[in-house]
Amino acid sequence: MILGEFIINTLSLGSMYALVALGLVFVYGILKLVNFAYGEYVMVGGYTLYVLGTFTPVPWLAVMIIAVLMAAATSYLTELVAFRPVRTKSLDAMLVTSFAVSVLLQNAVLLLVSPRSRAVPLPAIFSQSVAIFGVVTPMRNVLTIVTAVLLLTGLTLLMKYTVLGIAMRAAADKFTTTRLMGVPANLVISVAFIISGFLAGVVSVFWVGRSASVDPLIGFTPLLIAFIATVIGGMNSLVGAVVGGFAYGLLFNALSILLPASLISYRDAFMFAIVILFLLLKPEGLIRGNYTEERVG
Amino acid sequence: MTHTMLTIRDLHASYGAITALHGISLDVNEGELVALLGSNGAGKSTTLKSICGVLRPVYGSVVFLDEQIANKTPESILKRGISLVPEGRDIFTSLTVAENMRLGAFVSYNRKRYQEDLEEMFGLFPILKERLHQPGGLLSGGEQQQLAIARALMSHPKLLILDEPSLGLSPALVDQIFELIVRLRERGMTILLVEQNAERALRVADRAYVLNTGVMEFSGTPEELENELDIASVYFGGGEGNKEVTL
Numbered sequence: 001m002i003l004g005e006f007i008i009n010t011l012s013l014g015s016m017y018a019l020v021a022l023g024l025v026f027v028y029g030i031l032k033l034v035n036f037a038y039g040e041y042v043m044v045g046g047y048t049l050y051v052l053g054t055f056t057p058v059p060w061l062a063v064m065i066i067a068v069l070m071a072a073a074t075s076y077l078t079e080l081v082a083f084r085p086v087r088t089k090s091l092d093a094m095l096v097t098s099f100a101v102s103v104l105l106q107n108a109v110l111l112l113v114s115p116r117s118r119a120v121p122l123p124a125i126f127s128q129s130v131a132i133f134g135v136v137t138p139m140r141n142v143l144t145i146v147t148a149v150l151l152l153t154g155l156t157l158l159m160k161y162t163v164l165g166i167a168m169r170a171a172a173d174k175f176t177t178t179r180l181m182g183v184p185a186n187l188v189i190s191v192a193f194i195i196s197g198f199l200a201g202v203v204s205v206f207w208v209g210r211s212a213s214v215d216p217l218i219g220f221t222p223l224l225i226a227f228i229a230t231v232i233g234g235m236n237s238l239v240g241a242v243v244g245g246f247a248y249g250l251l252f253n254a255l256s257i258l259l260p261a262s263l264i265s266y267r268d269a270f271m272f273a274i275v276i277l278f279l280l281l282k283p284e285g286l287i288r289g290n291y292t293e294e295r296v297g
Numbered sequence: 298m299t300h301t302m303l304t305i306r307d308l309h310a311s312y313g314a315i316t317a318l319h320g321i322s323l324d325v326n327e328g329e330l331v332a333l334l335g336s337n338g339a340g341k342s343t344t345l346k347s348i349c350g351v352l353r354p355v356y357g358s359v360v361f362l363d364e365q366i367a368n369k370t371p372e373s374i375l376k377r378g379i380s381l382v383p384e385g386r387d388i389f390t391s392l393t394v395a396e397n398m399r400l401g402a403f404v405s406y407n408r409k410r411y412q413e414d415l416e417e418m419f420g421l422f423p424i425l426k427e428r429l430h431q432p433g434g435l436l437s438g439g440e441q442q443q444l445a446i447a448r449a450l451m452s453h454p455k456l457l458i459l460d461e462p463s464l465g466l467s468p469a470l471v472d473q474i475f476e477l478i479v480r481l482r483e484r485g486m487t488i489l490l491v492e493q494n495a496e497r498a499l500r501v502a503d504r505a506y507v508l509n510t511g512v513m514e515f516s517g518t519p520e521e522l523e524n525e526l527d528i529a530s531v532y533f534g535g536g537e538g539n540k541e542v543t544l
Contacts, residue, residue, distance in 0.1 A: 166396045167403065170389045176351055177387045182375035182404035182452060 004135035006253060012141035014249030015148030016206050018242040020222045021229035022155070023199030025241035028230070029172035030192045031087070033094045037078055037101035038226065039219025041197045045071035045204025046214035047109060050120045060123040068201030074105075075197020079190060087189075102219075109216045117215035126209045140209045147202060152242060155195070159238065164191060172236075228275050234285025243286050300327045302456055302487055303348070303379075308357035308367075310340075310347050317343040319511045320357065325456065325489050330482045332502035332519075333491045339508040341491045342384055345460050348489075349381050350374040362455070376404050380454030384461045384491075386445040390434030394425055397433050397444055401451030418447040421477065439470040446477065457481065458489045463497065475501060499523075 020042075027035050048067040052058050058066070082101050086093040128139040159165035164187075171178040171188045179185050203222055208214055225248060233244020251274060255267050263270075278285070303325040310318040318340045325331045335341050346352035348359055350371040359367040366374050389397050398418065402411060419426040422443040428436060433444060442462060449457060459478065463471040471494070479501050482488055492498035499505055499519040507515035507522070515522060 163399060163403065163406070166392065166400055170392055170396075170400055173389045173391050174387055176371070177383060177389070178400070179371040180349060180351070180375060180381050180383065181400045181448070182372050183400065184372045185370070 004133055005137065006257065008132065008135055008137045008141055008145075010246075010250050010253045012137075012144045012249075013253060014246035015144045016203060016245075017225055017229050017248045018245030019148055019151065019199050020203050020226040021233065021241040021245040021248075022152075022238060023196045023203065024223070024226040025230050025235065025238055026192045026196045026199070028235060029238065030168065030175065030189060031083075031094065032091060033083075033098065034227065035196070036095070036098040036223065037082075037105065038196065038200060039221075039223030040102050040105035041071040041075045041200035041219070042204045042207060042222045043105065043109065043214070043216065043219040044074045045201040046120070046208045046218050047113065047118075049205065049208050050113075050118050050214050053121045054118075064205050067204060068198060071201030071204060072194050072197035075193045075200065076190060079193035083193075084186070084189075106216050106219075113216075115216060117213045119213050120208050122209060122212050140206065143209075144206045147206070151199070151202065155238075168192065228271065230285070231275055232278050232285060234287040236284070237287045240285050240287030247286065301325075302327045302329075302362060303489070304358075304360040305344075305348070306358045306360075308344070308347060308359065309355040310343050310352055311355050312343075312352075316355075317511050318347070318354075321508065321511070321513045323506055323513065323516070325487060327487055328485055329503045330478070330488045330490060330501060332495075332498040332505040333489060333508060334493075334495045334498060334505060335508035336493065338510070340511040341508055342460060343511075344508065345381060345458055345489075345491060348374075348458065349379060372404075375452060375454075378453075378455030379458065380449040380452050380456070381458045382442075382445045382449045382460060382462060384464065386438075386441045388433040388436070388441050388444050388448065391432060393430050393432055394436070394444055395429045397448050398425075398451055401448035403452070405452050414451055414453075418450065421450075421480075422447050439466055439473070442466060442470070442474060443477075446474075450481075454486075456487045456489065458491070460491045461493060462490070463492065463494045471497065 023041075024035065024038050027033055027038075045067040048070040049063060052063040052066060053060070078101050082097050083094055086097050125143070126138070126140045129136050130139050130142055131137075132142065159169060167178060167181075167183045168188055168191065170181070171183065175185070178188065200222070207218070207222060229244035229248040230241050231244070232247050233242070234240025248271075252267070252271065255270050256264065259267060259270070301324055303323070305321065305323040307320045307322060308318055309316065309320050321340070321344065323331075323333070323344070333341055333344065343352065347354045347367070350366070350369050350373070354367050357367065358365060361374075361377055361379060364377065366377060369377075389400070392400070398415060402414065424440055425444060425447055428440065433441065436444060446459070446462070462474050462478070466474065475497055478488065478490065482501070490498055490502065499522060502519055504517065505515070505519055505522055506513055515525065
């Protein structure tokens, strides 16, 4: 019984973390940019849920879809307005830009809404419980897992079987050579940002689905988790991000159970210790990707 | 009558403070095989990067089919019909051979013609058919070079540029690659061949250019170049009376 609960909780948490990490790596893979504004796409999704869910009669499913699209649109817009103009300058310029975008978006919400957190009304289905194989679990856990499976399958098909996906993988491998094949740089980068924002939007639904509230700093933890998960899984591979996300979920849940009550508040410290160990002993992560691959010729 | 395909005039290019090209000029006519020779650091790759849009020239013009292409993006230059086989092959190691080929046809893709194009490439490079679903990184150097050429041909280029195709290959494989270059030339393909292996390149080229530290030192037919061997040997580092053109 406890094992069943543990498995479902881990899969649910891992699913969410996998999506978070994947969103970050989609952009990193191609631009080598750790986009610090990534958490703010989650925030935009969260506030869309809050505004539409609280002030409009729009049905819940539509609200969620709009929230996801808003996050994707925000990501695309930041690429267009903020990152594209500095892209050819240097990676440092883009990194600083991503901080600027993050601060700007956070402060926009501080000014326009409130610095305090807002309650987000959730549909009943999120809080209902359901019994699976005799394990009673919140419905939102099941929804998270199902959504993640569908999304990961869809993205795998996209990356493997469409020419756009092939071009994206090629661009993550050798960007200039990909352009020499006639693949427009702007297309590949825009699509990476749109997918990244889309995933952040999906995460925002389930993130807010757990806390039922949203605040201007809500994006920080997802960003941090995405970063840690990619360190564990491997920065240079999409599979690595997913593996890292699930590994993070597993570690987190395992520590929650195994740590004595007196140490449970230090759980984050243990998580960071594990990350430091990874950086020391296996800096390329669980999945190597192209990181250490020998350049042939 | 020959039609000029590519015209480079007074091209200057630099990497930051380091000037790599000091105003070079070069022509490639339709149906020609032109060799661009020079030792390491002479500016050969810089010239190619400038043609393909990877490097923005500081000054000068690159005209392809009566259109100025200096300062255009690499993707738009490929669309206009210039395809590069990069130095070191630069195949996508994590992608399968089939995926590499598909990307080569990114702009020219046509469902009906694609299969025919693939079959044609398998005719030229039978090994690629066997390796179709293997990752490019698992191919040997020679196979990777064949893949790089096939990938470049998939876009139906008007001008094919080969950057050091013989580099790092065994003599037998070099023979094979040069045989292929001749075959492509016979089929009417216009080719700009960059080589350190001057002897081999001169045997197949219609005309040749010699680049030395960013300056065009010679242009003419291979025979004319042979006649200027005493001058050439200075630049090629060969001793006096050394009839072999070695770079």
